[in-house]
Amino acid sequence: MGLAVFDIGGTSVKYAFWQEDDLIDKGSFPSPTTWVGMKQExxxxxEKYAEQYVVEGVxxxxxxxxxxxxxxxxxASxxxxxxxxxxxxxxxxMFGCKVALENDANCAALAEVWKGSAKGxxxxxxxxxxxxxxxxxxxNGEVQHGAHLFGGEFGFMLLNETQTFSQLGTAVKMAQRYCERKGYPIGTVNGEEVFRLAETGDDIAAEEAEVFYxxxxxxxxxxxxxxxxxxxLLGGGxxxxxxxxxxxxxxxxxILKQVGIAPFVPKVETCYFKSEANLIGAVYNYMQQSNKIRGTENETIAK
Known part of the structure; x- marks a missing residue:
């Protein structure tokens, strides 16, 4: 008995079967262009899993x-x-069983809390x-979605009078700024190349890398x-x-020297899981949601 697990992305859909605390029988398919096509896949x-395993849920x-x-x-997506x-x-x-969904970033975080860098x-x-x-x-071990489902949308944070965290704190935007200052078409140089140029004496690359950091x-x-x-936890490329x-x-x-009163440095670690994080987190979300449903049923019976 186990779960059919899907990680739906913009270009592809990964899938696996969760059984005995492990992902098995993995695969993927290109993301269809229609909902009818997605449901078919x-x-x-x-149905393929149902031929070999007992599918408890999705x-x-x-x-x-x-x-x-x-x-x-x-x-939107x-x-x-x-x-x-x-x-x-x-x-x-369509599936004939319980289905649990969660946002992909939240799934990745749940995977880390359950079995990764933030375990325990x-x-x-x-x-x-x-x-x-x-x-x-x-x-408390659970995703906080927020009143408007914007929990975790840190990119909206303003870091100065006009620019957001998303505009200043990514390697993608760093590379775009570098290209603009150099007069190159956007996309000519990527973030990895800007970091390398910064280390080899390119002053503009060094300045933009410092803005990023x-x-x-x-x-x-x-x-x-x-x-x-x-x-x-720090994720992404x-x-x-x-x-x-x-x-x-x-x-x-x-920063601590500048602020003065701040007593400690933030504790930061990179994520343990990479390509399978969303699948593992989706399983944990399913388990959490199933426990909530069972808890509600038990309360109803008790009344």
Whole structure:
């Protein structure tokens, strides 16, 4: 007995079967262009698993703002057909079993709390650095979605009078600024190349790399002293940079000297899970939601 697990992305859908505390029988397919096509592919995978295993339920990591109470996916994503209709109802009717969905960034954070770098910790923030800044808020072991489902949208934070965390604290934007200052077409140089150029004496690259490091450190510092979590996890491509934690540590020390009253440096670690994080987190979300449902049923019986 186990779960069929899906990680729905803008370009592809990963899947696996969760059995005996492990992901097995993994695969993927290109993300269909229509909801009808997506349902066909999801059903195909579930039926394939049903031939070999007992499928207890389906766990899904999804883009967008997953409203678990209303049982819809709000917001927007690269797959607009996922949004603003009774998606839970359609999927549960199609699969013939319970379905649990959660936002992809929240799934990644849940994976880390359950079995990764934040295992055993109750209060954790995840900062995901990609094209922009996103993330997740975990309090008492559970995702905090927020009143408007914007929990973890740290990229909206202003770091100066006009620019946000997303505009200043990503390697993607750093590379764009470098190209603009050099007069190159945007995309000619990527973030990894800017870091390399900064280390080999390119003054503009060094300046833009410093803006990136300072901004990322400032944003994380602000989050630490706003939420005071046990740990802040760093995810996204930049978390693979070998010296990223060392670079942040240097900027934290400078911030603490400037602020004076701040008594400690934020504790930051990179994520343990990479490509399978969303699948593992989707499983944990399914377990959490199942326990809540059982708890509600027990309360009703007791009454």
């Amino acid at each position: 999801l059903r195909r995978v579930k 766990a899904i990591s999804s883009p967008g703002a997953v409203n678990q109470a209303a049982r819809v996916v709000e917001g 690269a797959l607009p057909y996922l949004h603003h209709f009774p998606i839970y109802d359609e999927l549960e009717e 910790l109750d209060n954790v923030l995840m900062v995901v650095v990609g094209t922009g800044i996103g993330g997740s808020v975990i309090i 300072q901004s990322l450190a400032r944003g994380i510092y602000n989050l630490q002293y706003s939420y005071d979590p046990d740990l802040i 930049v978390s693979n940079k070998p010296d990223i934690l060392e670079q942040l540590e240097k900027r934290f020390e400078l």
